[in-house]
């Protein structure tokens with residue numbers, strides 16, 4: 095039996111809705127074998143981030159080495175990389191092992207407002223990681239930081255995508271989850287724009303939507319999908335996960351990682 099393999103290099107969310115936990119759940123329900131290299135441990139729940147403990151560079155590098163030299167990797171995603179040396183180490187290891195199909199989720203701030211990327215690290219993301227990426231998936235505030243522009247309209251999302259593409263990433267996906275109206279995301283490949291749209295659900299349970307979405311893209315790339323198809327499937331996955339969210343916790347609750355597969359199974 096051939097199995098597709100995906101690696102997430104990200105932080106742990108003890109609440110299970112974002113970070114490594116969201117990624118591994120998503121890989122599993124989409125039929126992909128999941129592996130992880132932790133960059134940080136957070137004490138976190140639906141109310142916020144209560145503690146951040148970054149791992150040593152040695153611990154991060156060793157985890158990537160261990161997975162790459164033995165199990166192999168078909169696609170990879172990065173999430174929380176809090177400091178410049180962590181970004182540099184991860185970029186170095188991705189190059190060294192020539193890990194394919196890199197999805198960069200440029201995580202900066204958690205839903206409750208806690209900063210997950212330290213100041214001055216944005217330039218390191220642009221310099222070291224974005225040139226290696228197949229897809230980068232900024233939300234609007236992240237796209238604003240990466241470009242230094244204010245983004246309020248679809249036209250401004252497109253301008254931001256053009257600018258981020260010039261940093262060397264092959265595909266830029268600017269997510270409109272933070273705008274009003276339909277939940278519209280824009281994919282840019284350097285020549286053309288594609289739009290992915292879903293209804294917006296009035297819910298506060300959107301903890302980890304960005305992690306889950308980028309993990310679903312990574313899963314589909316691991317299985318051999320082209321980028322457009324991977325984003326299309328992932329958009330359906332995250333839309334179902336938000337619509338059927340679990341209502342857990344007192345704050346921004348997690349999404350429902352089983353929802354897409356359950357609905358899909360009911361239709362076959």
Ligand SMILES: Nc1ncnc2c1ncn2[C@@H]1O[C@H](COP(=O)(O)OP(=O)(O)OP(=O)(O)O)[C@@H](O)[C@H]1O
Nearest residue numbers: 233269271272277278293294295301302303304305
């Ligand atoms: N209320 C909503 N209803 C429907 N879709 C949504 C909603 N909020 C976000 N989305 C969609 O979810 C996906 C993730 O986008 P979002 O902008 O929320 O990511 P994010 O801010 O990086 O998430 P997080 O930081 O919590 O991990 C996008 O496809 C976006 O359009």
Ligand SMILES: Cc1ncc(CO)c(N)n1
Nearest residue numbers: 105106107112113174204
């Ligand atoms: C560990 C971790 N990574 C990413 C996010 C962004 O949602 C979060 N809240 N926590």
